[in-house]
Amino acid sequence: MQSLDETFIDGFNKYLDSIEALVPFIPDSDSAAILADFQTQVDAFGSAVIADVPKGICHVRIPGEEGRSTICTPEETKDQGGGVCNLVAKAYLYEVPNADVVILNSGGCRVDIEAGDYTVDDATTLLPFSDSLWASQLTGAEIVQVLNEATKNALFGDSTGAYPYAAGLRYLVDANNEDTPVYVTILSLCQSLLVAF
Amino acid sequence: MRLENEWTAIDESATYTVVTGTFIAGGKDGYLTFGTLSDDKQTDLGVIDAPTFVLYCQQVGTLEDPPLDEWSTQKFTAAGNSDFGTCASSGETGGDASGSEEPGTIVDIGIANPDFSTLVAAVTAAGLVETLSGEGPFTLFAPTNEAFAALPAEVTDPLLLPENVDQLVNILKYHVVAGSVLSSSLESGDVETLNGDSVTIEVSDSGVAVNDATVTTADVIASNGVIHVIDKVLLPPSGETQGAEEEEEAEPAEEEEESEEAEPAPSSSFALSVAPMMLFTLVVLTIIL
Numbered sequence: 001m002q003s004l005d006e007t008f009i010d011g012f013n014k015y016l017d018s019i020e021a022l023v024p025f026i027p028d029s030d031s032a033a034i035l036a037d038f039q040t041q042v043d044a045f046g047s048a049v050i051a052d053v054p055k056g057i058c059h060v061r062i063p064g065e066e067g068r069s070t071i072c073t074p075e076e077t078k079d080q081g082g083g084v085c086n087l088v089a090k091a092y093l094y095e096v097p098n099a100d101v102v103i104l105n106s107g108g109c110r111v112d113i114e115a116g117d118y119t120v121d122d123a124t125t126l127l128p129f130s131d132s133l134w135a136s137q138l139t140g141a142e143i144v145q146v147l148n149e150a151t152k153n154a155l156f157g158d159s160t161g162a163y164p165y166a167a168g169l170r171y172l173v174d175a176n177n178e179d180t181p182v183y184v185t186i187l188s189l190c191q192s193l194l195v196a197f
Numbered sequence: 198m199r200l201e202n203e204w205t206a207i208d209e210s211a212t213y214t215v216v217t218g219t220f221i222a223g224g225k226d227g228y229l230t231f232g233t234l235s236d237d238k239q240t241d242l243g244v245i246d247a248p249t250f251v252l253y254c255q256q257v258g259t260l261e262d263p264p265l266d267e268w269s270t271q272k273f274t275a276a277g278n279s280d281f282g283t284c285a286s287s288g289e290t291g292g293d294a295s296g297s298e299e300p301g302t303i304v305d306i307g308i309a310n311p312d313f314s315t316l317v318a319a320v321t322a323a324g325l326v327e328t329l330s331g332e333g334p335f336t337l338f339a340p341t342n343e344a345f346a347a348l349p350a351e352v353t354d355p356l357l358l359p360e361n362v363d364q365l366v367n368i369l370k371y372h373v374v375a376g377s378v379l380s381s382s383l384e385s386g387d388v389e390t391l392n393g394d395s396v397t398i399e400v401s402d403s404g405v406a407v408n409d410a411t412v413t414t415a416d417v418i419a420s421n422g423v424i425h426v427i428d429k430v431l432l433p434p435s436g437e438t439q440g441a442e443e444e445e446e447a448e449p450a451e452e453e454e455e456s457e458e459a460e461p462a463p464s465s466s467f468a469l470s471v472a473p474m475m476l477f478t479l480v481v482l483t484i485i486l
Contacts, residue, residue: 131218153227
């Protein structure tokens with residue numbers, strides 16, 4: 001990135017002043033006090049510890065991806081990818097009774113889960129998009145199809161974040177097979193990774 | 198609190214309830230099939246992803262890698278990687294040591310796919326399950342059920358007779374080559390099979406042919422080798438008149454069970470069971486706040 005030289009900045013500021021388009025903003029102290037009260041509560045909520053993480057859990061999109069996880073080396077993720085999206089998928093399967101399977105795009109999970117205290121802020125950093133959870137009715141054939149579509153987009157398209165993670169589904173992926181990278185043959189279903197409430 | 202962890206083959210025609218986020222539920226990021234579903238097949242559960250994960254964290258208390266045998270990607274093969282001699286399971290990325298698992302053997306993969314039920318039945322009848330579950334590595338040219346069905350009855354019927362089991366073994370071994378050979382490393386020429394006879398491989402722009410059969414799906418990777426799916430049963434030169442086997446009686450009984458187990462719960466009960474969960478989410482979030 002190129003830094004702007006000072007002569008340019010000076011000139012630009014003079015231009016902005018000349019058009020009077022910008023109004024100096026002075027914080028309103030009453031509003032600030034009200035906001036501060038909420039901010040304290042938001043901070044307290046965000047820093048609440050919700051779980052213990054004994055050992056760091058890695059996040060990568062495509063298995064073996066370089067430069068994403070700060071915990072795992074590419075060598076460690078090359079066979080099965082990262083644990084984070086697997087765990088998030090498992091969590092949704094746990095929380096949604098009668099879901100048969102969960103499918104997530106790896107771009108939906110953002111970061112490693114570091115060892116130590118896990119807070120609400122950590123969870124919202126991991127899952128920042130405020131996506132609603134949806135239940136879709138798909139046939140087995142459609143599940144196979146959508147996994148192949150997503151994997152193709154991740155491996156041969158332009159979105160590494162499309163690489164699919166799931167709970168209740170297991171598959172083999174071969175990046176040498178552009179037509180059907182996800183093998184239907186061993187796609188399995190876990191019927192009962194569910195809990196009773 | 199997992200009740201059980203039983204894996205079965207997916208049933209292509211059964212309907213499953215798939216939970217996902219708004220983004221891909223709408224068909225984004227290449228998940229095109231989700232985008233084609235009619236409105237009555239998709240329900241917004243009304244809960245948000247991060248709070249749901251927060252709830253999970255609070256309920257389980259400890260976050261860990263799921264056991265490796267639960268991970269969705271059981272084995273990823275990078276582009277250009279042809280080293281399948283040993284299909285090692287993932288290195289220690291954490292997780293439960295007891296949970297690590299390789300992809301299934303050639304036999305496991307055959308069993309998991311209903312398209313190979315005749316082949317599996319034949320392999321079972323021929324007593325070759327142990328061999329093909331062994332260390333290998335092997336390359337199996339696997340005829341589909343359709344390929345077996347295309348054989349005339351005069352070829353298949355004699356093979357059902359117990360006294361002809363040697364012929365059955367002979368034919369099945371004619372489909373197996375020692376070593377793990379990916380389609381990308383296949384070259385035109387004759388290759389010796391486990392029965393001693395050779396098959397003729399022909400690699401062309403249009404694909405790979407084995408004798409007069411065509412490879413329809415290549416490189417299905419197993420823990421002890423690789424499977425190439427073919428559309429015709431290969432008959433060894435010495436066994437032209439005897440042929441292969443037939444399904445019917447030999448059909449493995451577990452196939453029926455599998456598809457029954459794979460039947461999802463009726464979706465009508467879905468909304469009923471989700472509602473308490475949402476309420477629970479709300480209550481918990483209220484407590485946090």
